[in-house]
Amino acid sequence: MAAMNDEDLTKLLAKMPRRTASPAFADRVVGRLDEGARRQPRSRLWAAAAVCAVVIGLWVGPAVLRERAERRDDAERLEKMREEYRALQLELAELRALASEAEPVLELGGTEQVDFVIDLTQLGRKSGQARAQPTTHTPR
Amino acid sequence: MRSVDDSELLQRVQSGDRDAFSELMNRHKDRLVNYLTVLVRDRARSEELAQEVFLKLYLHASRYQERGQFLPYLYRIATNLVRSEERTRRRREFLFRAFANGNGHREPASPQAELLSVELGQRLGEAIASLPLRYRSPLTLREIEGWSYRDIACALKCREGTVKSRIHRAREQLRRELEPYWNGSV
Numbered sequence: 001m002a003a004m005n006d007e008d009l010t011k012l013l014a015k016m017p018r019r020t021a022s023p024a025f026a027d028r029v030v031g032r033l034d035e036g037a038r039r040q041p042r043s044r045l046w047a048a049a050a051v052c053a054v055v056i057g058l059w060v061g062p063a064v065l066r067e068r069a070e071r072r073d074d075a076e077r078l079e080k081m082r083e084e085y086r087a088l089q090l091e092l093a094e095l096r097a098l099a100s101e102a103e104p105v106l107e108l109g110g111t112e113q114v115d116f117v118i119d120l121t122q123l124g125r126k127s128g129q130a131r132a133q134p135t136t137h138t139p140r
Numbered sequence: 141m142r143s144v145d146d147s148e149l150l151q152r153v154q155s156g157d158r159d160a161f162s163e164l165m166n167r168h169k170d171r172l173v174n175y176l177t178v179l180v181r182d183r184a185r186s187e188e189l190a191q192e193v194f195l196k197l198y199l200h201a202s203r204y205q206e207r208g209q210f211l212p213y214l215y216r217i218a219t220n221l222v223r224s225e226e227r228t229r230r231r232r233e234f235l236f237r238a239f240a241n242g243n244g245h246r247e248p249a250s251p252q253a254e255l256l257s258v259e260l261g262q263r264l265g266e267a268i269a270s271l272p273l274r275y276r277s278p279l280t281l282r283e284i285e286g287w288s289y290r291d292i293a294c295a296l297k298c299r300e301g302t303v304k305s306r307i308h309r310a311r312e313q314l315r316r317e318l319e320p321y322w323n324g325s326v
């Protein structure tokens with residue numbers, strides 16, 4: 001096999017077939033140019049609209065997100081307050097129940113056999129009487 | 141002389157003269173299509189690219205600064221288009237390989253098996269196409285289009301020494317690849 005030298009390669013390269021542009025080449029370029037000129041105003045309008053949309057999005061987006069986060073925080077805070085209120089109401093109801101169960105008496109002391117107490121319910125009924133009626137109570 | 145005329149035409153194009161643009165196009169379309177065909181090795185694609193080159197030339201004519209270097213300017217647009225297209229293609233191929241889980245490596249055909257059926261010219265075209273663009277472009281401009289080193293350097297925005305060394309490396313690579321098919325005559 002013969003070795004390929006520089007000159008051989010140069011000749012080979014020079015003998016490469018040459019390509020030419022198709023006959024419609026220039027018409028196509030001019031056609032694309034005309035088409036581009038027709039489209040340009042509309043495409044510029046679209047580009048401007050897209051830029052505006054992006055700018056508005058960038059401007060409004062964070063504000064909307066911030067407002068949503070604030071609303072969420074407010075709602076959470078309100079819910080906590082409601083829960084606290086419900087718990088307080090429950091506690092109050094329990095206290096009221098306890099208070100209603102208690103006997104309205106005043107223990108005065110007593111002996112092994114008897115306790116001396118004043119029945120406070122009697123006080124309200126006999127308004128005008130300054131003295132409460134002592135009563136007895138069996139020790140527990 | 142021709143390049144001065146080209147520059148004058150381009151100045152008229154800058155003021156929107158379509159006739160001057162058509163004249164420029166008719167002067168250079170064939171050589172540009174040939175250059176691009178060698179670079180991309182696809183007749184239809186090279187024609188499309190050449191059209192894009194002229195469209196860019198028309199639309200950005202105002203960017204051209206007159207230094208009597210119209211042709212290097214035109215071919216720089218063309219080379220940049222090819223570079224950009226090849227970059228996109230490589231990216232696509234990389235993604236395709238990544239998804240297809242292949243390595244994309246093609247086994248070279250046996251030279252002995254194909255020697256008789258494939259013409260040397262076809263091998264030459266393939267060998268040029270396989271060169272990196274930084275070698276392919278100066279080699280084509282020098283050896284096929286007959287440009288001076290100075291103009292090539294201007295078109296590719298590099299020094300003449302770089303152009304010479306790239307062409308030398310390109311020729312070395314071509315010789316290595318073509319030698320198995322070389323029978324001693326052109």
